[in-house]
Amino acid sequence: MGAEHLLRAGDHSFELGDGPLLVGILNATPDSFSDGGAYPDTDARVARGRELLDAGADLVEVGGESGVTNRPAVEPAEEIERVVPLVECLAGETGAAVAVDTYKPEVADAAVRAGASMVNDSSGLINS
Template sequence: MTGTALAARPPVGTRTATHPLGRVLRAGRPLVCGILNVTPDSFSDGGRYCRSDRAVEHGLTLAAEGADIIDVGGESTRPGSRPPTTAEELARVVPVVEALAPRVPVPLSVDTSRPEVMRAAVAAGASMVNDVRALRSPGALVAAAQRGAAVLRVHDVAATRDVLTVLDAVGPV
């Protein structure tokens, strides 16, 4: 995937979104989002990428293997996990976004519900905000909008830590 290929004009009728670095996302097909958890207690990778150097290496691999978006998250949503402080989350996310932004040909998304982390990650090169708490934190929507970031809003039926209980109660979606 090259910058030229991403910037090429899409076919007529294809919905697109362009982010601040000029990269184009085409919405005419499903997009692949590479998940890059930079937490020591990630439920999906067991904390394999909590060191910045490993996280950056994995982010480069995700882009090389075809991810359309790379989503960088510094807070585990594993049920029962201890939320990091804002300072901890910033220290996990921002260096990875700063290192990846100039090196990958795809948009970076920051997975956070904290306005401070949204602002810092977008300033570091993220162009999308993915908030699993559906922008309920005071100031979250404003923080994303202030820098022109795209917002991925989840369909949220319960607080994050209660999702498994709710899903058990409602059954398959």
């Protein structure tokens, strides 16, 4: 397959076109709309991340702020506290490809420094 069908993210490469890539979503929030805060602490969240990888996720995306729009914004320092330990563990200990879901430049920077290889900024980089 040619280079035009290769997605590179940090040290990870994904061949595109042979089938879908599976992204496991790991919410590091107490008020997640999708899991209701089912993973309340770092250990539970790391275990869930490992489950996602074991189930076949090609990468894990970690988010530290709920997508529910009627919630107050999370301060960057708190969001960093939520996501960085997960990125460090999943990327560092398992070698997994990890993305961070954030619209805050300081959170993205901290996550990339911790080992994240992708950033998903749903704001379209309007805050950068």
